[in-house]
Amino acid sequence: MNGKALIDQAKLLDILDIEATVLAETVDGAREELRIPHCPGLTVGETARHIGSVYRMALQWMRTGDSPQTWQREPGPFQSLRDYVVSGARALVDELARHDPAAPCSTWWAADSTYGFWRRRMAHETTIHRTDIQAALDRPVTEIEDEVATDGVDEVLTLWFSHRLTVQGVAGTRDGTVVIRTGGKAWIARVTPGGIGAWRLPAADIDRADAGRINAAITGPPPTVYRWLWGRLPDDAVQKEGNPEAINQMWALMRVATR
Structure with a gap:
């Protein structure tokens, strides 16, 4: 990573x-x-x-x-x-x-x-x-600059959500894959009963292999997505598409990761 x-x-x-x-x-x-x-x-x-x-x-x-x-x-x-x-x-x-x-x-x-x-x-x-x-x-x-917030999105997903939850042995209750898009970049947050992972994609585009497994998407301006992932904004602050259960599971696990 x-x-x-x-x-x-x-x-x-x-x-x-x-x-x-x-x-x-x-x-x-x-x-x-x-x-x-x-x-x-x-x-x-x-x-x-x-x-x-x-x-x-x-x-x-x-x-x-x-x-x-x-x-x-x-x-x-x-x-x-x-x-x-x-x-x-x-x-x-x-x-x-x-x-x-x-x-x-x-x-x-x-x-x-x-x-x-x-x-x-x-x-x-x-x-x-x-x-x-x-x-x-x-x-x-x-105001938080877009490039600062975009880096913050990357940090909270890769360091806190992915790494910290893995070290703690936390896993999901069901399979769920969410793509997060902001600042011209994209990340995959994948949750399974066997473990959790999140990673930044090389570009904002999702390749065909990942696209077939995505259940939901989160989008919004970088400062909004950044603060939302840290639990500092209301649930409806970002734009959501797709399976709400996948988003809700990721959201709940983010609260565990960042508490």
Whole structure:
């Protein structure tokens, strides 16, 4: 499976830096108890703590070469949520900038054991949670560029839906194949009782062998499909065609993959 990002690695680092800044400024002074839409039980405060913690976890992982056991998971004494996010992001961006994105680095995905994995993963982690906090505060959700969202669609399907569910031993209850089309590209998400897989096609066209097995299709603008796959938009935000059971099964499994 190809783990390479669809956009330039320098841009991914810029996205991480910019999105972290926007997230931190948005959370500054916000009511921490406000609920994140479409994420039951998740609040603004928990989201900010999570993202600040994840930055520190990723930094430790890169520096030690293994999944860390301890890191700063909460703001320190007299440290605001804004400063907790900013300081974590700054240290992470500085570390990533010191390494060639193609250089080897320990990760949790064999398809991409490079520093580029962390640039991509942290950029999308931050982008999604930035939209969460803006939505919770009932502010306009800053637009996500099409090429960024398209790369995010690829990441959530190949890394989370395909890889993570496979590692967890999750499978479907019935055969179902869904094609996802957006940004001039296409992906196949296949679910069977024996396992789950998703992959990007070389182009937006479906070859004859795959076409005969497709049960349903999802289409929409890249930012919409991206946020929908992450469960951040209503079920009817995207255009659906074909067998609803195949889509519903994929949707339910996406929620398991991304929780």
